[in-house]
Amino acid sequence: MSKKISGAEYPLAKIFSSDFDYAIPSYQRPYAWTEVQAGDLFADLYDFFIKEKDDTYFLGSIVLIKDEGKPHAEVIDGQQRLTTLTILLAALTQLSTGNIRDAFHRYLCEPGNVLESLPQKPRLTLRERDRVFFENFVQGIRLRELIAQDAAQLDNESQRNIRLNAKLFLDKLEEKFGGDAEGLTKFGGFLVQRCFLVAVSTPSQQSAFRVFSVLNSRGLDLLPTDIIKSDIIGNIKSQDKQDEVTERWEELEVQTGRDGFAELFGHIRMIFAKEKARRTLLEEFREQVIKKYESPETLMSTVVEPFAEAYLIAKKCQYLSTTNAADVNALLKWLNRIENSDWLPSAIKFLATQGKNADYVLWFFRKLERLASFMHICGYDVNQRIERYASVLSELEGSHSLEAPISAVDLGPEEKSEMLQVLDGDIYLMTARRRNHLLLRLDAFLGDGAATYDTGLLTIEHVLPQTVAPASGWQKLWPDEAMRKRWVHRLANLVPLTQKRNSKAQNYDFDTKKSAYFGGKHGVSSYVLTTQVLNAASWTPGIVAQRQADLIDVLATRWDLK
Known part of the structure; x- marks a missing residue:
């Protein structure tokens, strides 16, 4: 019998339907998404919902052991997303009433159909240790009772994460929609109709693990930076110049590492766009960066090279100066300990333009480390962080010095008060x-x-x-x-x-x-x-x-x- 691998893109309305009956195997790790991952997911979804009225949102892929035509699906990869999306759907159900509530609840639990021999049951079954807890509080729409539980008394970290994320989703939905039942319903409609997952299925465990390994491998596929390189260097008319820029480009790629170079170009895009990416890096880099420079050589010398050098200083904590270097590098080490890199575009831009002024560099990184710590400790989501750093990047475009420093990197009185309270x-x-x-x-x-x-x-x-x-x-x-x-x-x-x-x-x-x-x-x-x-x-x-x-x-x- 052939072990056929199939894959297709489905909206969440299909993912959470009678076609799939998900089970998390006992050997899988516990549910581990914290408020950080769940908060970033919600921020991305809500931002897309508000700003993109027609496009679809891609949530990634899941890998299943599943026989064709049968709903039972053992989840090899994707349990974190499926569990988190289930919690979000439960929060939408909790805040809805009447027919809308019933409609949302059908994505959480199979209502059953005697004629089709479908029993009533949850659509997602967690590992044995958390199965009853999840079914009782989340799929049973008892989120208020769940939140009232003493976190210290719950059995394990997985259950504490479920509780925290349920609270986060309820708080976010109430913050964004309040009593706007119509807006809440529209957001739910967006979630199930315009948000897609790719489900890759195979009836063989061996094949499923092979698919998982391939999807998570770190091969040398073509990166956006490879195409950007072609765009930039291909427009240089002189062959000698092309060879010269190619050599410099490849030297920078060696210094940063292939993945680091790709990360750098994402930060360069942010420096110019000052907002979250809405399309591919290649599309936005062409529009936001390349189009602004008539000469590829100028783009290379004024953007790619100085920003790559600044990136290496910031990432490797290797600021060099006869004064302040040790203090600056200590601050960079603390910045690199923060679990997001949203601070890096501001650091790169500042070092590329002001790196020789050691006193100003120390002043700036003291402020930047405090700002990054403030948002990290206070639990700011990705949209809040990007918006806050965008104000820093905007001010870095203008004239500034130690005598007249930028103010956006400083904390305001309300931010200081918020941090002290936390x-x-x-x-x-x-x-x-x-x-x-x-x-x-x-x-x-x-x-x-x-x-x-x-x-x-x-x-x-x-x-x-x-x-x-x-x-x-x-x-x-x-x-x-x-x-x-x-x-x-x-x-x-x-x-x-x-x-x-x-x-x-x-x-x-x-x-x-x-x-x-x-x-x-x-x-x-x-x-x-x-x-x-x-x-x-x-x-x-x-x-x-x-x-x-x-x-x-x-x-x-x-x-x-x-």
């Missing part, structure tokens, strides 16, 4: 990357700047544990449950540890926990934040409140938030 909130409930970045940045502010951090070994431990046993030392120190809930997830109660140590940590009383886990065999820690706790005689509400005030003051001072 810093004083439940830090542990942030996504892991956001809270880890904040804790390590704070630790560096407290130290001498010489420490290096391996985020692969980092975990965050509560000093006052999340669960306090009756008659324990913690119960005596913190008898008020409301007080414990107020402080347990905040900055003062969190310490960074290596993963090895954290794996042993238990809910021991303070002295035992401190000596056994925080300090290890030698009673010291690599982290200043943790060493401070080691030096504390006790861990009472008063001590934690004072520590919170002290730590917030350090952040406010070093980031100039006052």
Whole structure:
């Protein structure tokens, strides 16, 4: 029997129909999309919905083990998208009423049909550990009850991600549409009719994994930069000049790496367009960049070469100067730790034009690092980030200097206030990357700047544990449950540890926990934040409140938030 591979592009109305009955195999990793990925997806979808009235939106591909003509589909690749889209559809169902609610709900659950022998059941079945939880709260449209759950009491990180993303989608939909039921319905119609996935199916597991490997391989297919190279160099009339520019081009590609070179051209497009890409890089680069230069040689010498050099400095943290170089490169290292690269176009543009002014470079990157950290820690989505950086790029087009610096890279009073409010909130409930970045940045502010951090070994431990046993030392120190809930997830109660140590940590009383886990065999820690706790005689509400005030003051001072 032939193992036929088939693939087709389907709207979500078809993807979430009786033609597919999705099951996530137990060997798949847990649901891992955080608010960052879910927020970026929603921002992209809403932006496209508002600005593109006719075009279709491509959501990527999924790979399934599926017999032709049968709905059962084992998901080999695509569970993160299918799960997240299911949560979004559940949020739309939650906010709708009557026939519209019923219509949305049919994308979540097969209503069943006796005549077609179709039983009632969810369209997507998660791994066994999360199956009942997902069916109960998400496919059962009990998102309000889900959000009311204590995140710390949920079974695993997957369930916490589901809860956070359900809350995010409900909040975003209510923010964008409020009581506008018609607008909400139109957005839902856009989602199921104009958003497409490619479903690749094969009845063989071996074949499915081969397809998955091919789709995720890093081969040397033709990149947009290869065609851009042809556009630019092909228009140079002199063969000698062509050879010269080709040699310079290929040298830059070697220095940046093939993928890095492609990334660079995306950043160059952003520098010129100052808005999110709506078409392919090739189309937009031709329109936004190439058309503005009559001479290919000028484009090469004034854009490609200086921007490539600036890109390498920013990515590799290799700013060179007799003054300020170490401080600038330290700031670049922190910028590169942020999980998005939306700051890079501003850095590239500034370094390409002002890189020789070391004092101004240091001033700018202090501001840029703070701006990038602000948006990262406060959970800004991709559209908010791009819009904010666009104002920086616009101002960089004009005349500016250290004596008359640009103002857009600075935080305004409302932004400073917003950041202070977030810093004083439940830090542990942030996504892991956001809270880890904040804790390590704070630790560096407290130290001498010489420490290096391996985020692969980092975990965050509560000093006052999340669960306090009756008659324990913690119960005596913190008898008020409301007080414990107020402080347990905040900055003062969190310490960074290596993963090895954290794996042993238990809910021991303070002295035992401190000596056994925080300090290890030698009673010291690599982290200043943790060493401070080691030096504390006790861990009472008063001590934690004072520590919170002290730590917030350090952040406010070093980031100039006052």
